[in-house]
Structures are given as structure tokens and as C-alpha cells.
């Protein structure tokens with residue numbers, strides 16, 4: 001599709017001619033203003049946004065849709081934060097409170113290897129030792145002062161003892177934490193979630209989650225850029241943010257990537273209410289609204305935006321939405337321009353959303369094929385980074401050559 005053939009059925013707030021003009025500028029690679037993106041999200045139909053998003057995906061990614069076969073290793077579910085949507089975290093002594101011992105980690109990783117997994121996702125609660133003496137005691141017994149020390153040691157173990165590539169998602173990281181984890185991780189991750197200040201109001205999703213302060217998370221994401229670490233981030237949709245907050249969050253991520261060129265993937269994740277969470281009565285984002293945000297993300301990160309892409313990485317961002325959180329709307333999400341389904345495990349559940357099973361890979365493959373697309377496996381690192389040794393420690397680079 002060219003900009004000349006963009007559909008013209010738009011809502012009253014953005015006229016057909018205005019939409020044609022916007023689409024032409026998008027296809028020309030122009031970075032639009034926040035108010036223009038907001039107008040699109042607010043006023044342009046999903047069909048029109050998705051049509052443009054699919055064309056941008058085709059230009060940037062061709063007909064390839066990817067996923068990462070992984071094992072999910074929740075090193076601990078103790079956490080000092082209390083996000084209003086979380087069923088993962090525990091206090092010490094609560095039923096299900098858990099640390100994974102190194103032997104348990106290796107056992108799961110080796111089972112995953114046999115099933116074809118290539119990624120070891122280390123996902124866990126944030127700094128439990130800052131609040132709980134029990135956490136400090138467990139770490140001390142194992143020879144560590146901080147949870148992030150244990151994450152680094154387990155990453156080293158996985159890199160040395162298995163064929164899996166570690167990808168840690170351990171919450172806030174300091175510059176020195178990032179430097180150390182870079183030695184053994186192929187990539188690292190930290191969801192921005194949102195730049196919205198409203199989430200910290202009394203009763204908000206993050207009113208008791210100091211580590212979710214956007215300025216602190218943005219500092220980690222920037223420092224990862226300074227250190228040339230392939231990085232995964234994204235937004236969480238439906239936790240109390242406004243549409244303007246969504247645009248601001250995406251543009252903030254884009255601005256950092258334009259500066260450092262290290263963000264390999266933007267995850268668009270939908271909030272899912274559950275009976276046991278404080279936000280149990282908050283409705284989830286409507287599927288079409290969520291799909292519009294996926295399409296808008298593709299448009300915002302589409303080919304050719306802005307300066308700062310002299311790194312040779314190319315400007316085509318990977319856009320992901322977790323398929324297990326939208327099992328009834330996979331086709332709509334694929335039609336909205338995503339090009340990746342994230343980590344999918346043949347072995348371990350999604351410990352953050354254990355009630356949401358992974359889709360069958362063959363289901364995703366058939367869906368892709370029905371659209372003329374091809375589903376392929378990937379490493380935790382995307383192909384456009386995996387050919388550039390400056391993004392990896394020598395040991396990780398060497399390990400990647402045999403994966």
C-alpha cells in the first residue's frame with residue numbers, strides 16, 4: 001500500500017484529507033508531534049491505523065514474525081514493591097514465597113535446552129533485601145549481599161553450564177549492575193510501564209511501588225544505552241494512565257532510542273484484572289483500543305523517524321505484544337503491525353500471569369501463514385543486534401556464535 005491508497009473512513013475529529021496528509025508524512029519518515037499522535041489514537045479508526053502500521057511493518061520487517069523459545073526462571077517472588085495489579089509478589093512466609101536455588105535453575109534450564117529453548121529469562125521481584133530481613137538472610141546464607149548479585153551469579157552459571165542465553169529482567173539496575181550483568185547477559189530488560197504521574201496517587205497502581213518511578217527507570221534505560229546493551233522495554237496499558245500518557249511514554253522511549261540506538265524491542269502489554277489484586281474492579285483495556293495502541297506504536301517507531309540512527313542498526317523497531325494475554329484477539333494484534341510475540345515457553349508457565357497459558361507455536365505459525373507471513377524463532381537478542389560485537393561482552397559474543 002502506498003500513502004496514495006490510504007483508506008479515507010476516519011472519524012469526525014480527523015478528516016479524511018487530514019488523515020491522508022498524516023499518512024503521507026508517516027510514510028515519508030517524518031517524526032510527528034505528540035498532539036498529532038494523540039489525535040490519531042483518539043480519532044482515527046483502528047482499521048486505518050492498522051493499515052498504515054502493516055505497511056510500515058512490511059517495509060521494516062518484511063514478512064517475518066518472530067518469537068523466542070525460552071524458559072522462565074523466577075529467581076524470587078519476594079519484592080519490596082506492591083503494584084496494584086501484581087499477583088506474582090509475596091512477602092516472606094506467605095504461601096508460595098520462593099527463591100530458586102542454583103540447582104533448581106540448572107535443572108529447569110537443562111530441561112528447556114532439550115525442548116529447544118534458547119533464552120533463559122530471569123524475572124523476579126525488586127530488591128526484597130531492602131525491606132525484608134528474611135531476604136537478607138537467604139542471600140547471606142548463599143554468599144550474596146543483594147538480589148542483583150545473585151542474578152549476576154546465576155547468569156554466569158547459565159552462560160557457563162548451558163546453551164541458553166541469559167536475559168535478565170530484574171527491576172531497577174544501577175550503572176555498575178548493568179556493567180556486571182552485561183558480562184553474562186545477551187540482553188537486559190526493564191519495562192518503563194508509563195510516564196504517568198497519576199499512577200502514584202493514593203490508590204493508584206504504583207502508590208506503593210517506589211521502583212516504578214519513571215525517572216528512575218528512565219535512568220536505567222539511558223545508562224544501558226551508554227553501555228551499549230541491547231535492551232527491551234515497553235508500556236503497560238490500562239493501569240490508570242491516560243491516552244496522552246501512552247503517547248508520552250512511547251515518545252520518551254523513542255527519544256532515548258534515537259540517542260543511543262540500543263532499544264531492540266518495545267513491548268505493548270495489556271493490564272489483566274484478577275480477583276486477588278487491589279485493581280480487581282478496574283476494567284481491562286478494550287481489545288480494539290489496545291490494538292490501536294499497538295498500531296500507534298508501530299507508527300511512532302516506524303521506518304525512518306528522526307536523527308540518531310547513524311549506528312547502522314537501522315530504524316526498524318521490533319514491536320511485541322504478549323499473545324497469552326490476548327488469546328481471543330491474536331489476529332487483530334497481528335493485523336495491527338506487531339512483528340514479535342515475545343518469549344514463549346514449551347516448559348515453564350508465565351509466572352507473572354500463571355492463569356494465562358502460552359499459545360501453541362503452531363497456532364501462531366498458522367495465523368502468520370494465513371496473512372502471508374512467516375513465523376521464525378529468534379534469540380533473546382534480535383538479529384539486527386546479533387551481528388554487532390560491540391553490543392556484547394567477549395564471552396557473550398563468543399557464546400552467541402554457537403547458538
Ligand code: SF4
Nearest residue numbers: 079081082083086089
Ligand atoms: S509487578 Fe514487579 S515490582 Fe510490582 S509488585 Fe509485582 S514483582 Fe514487585
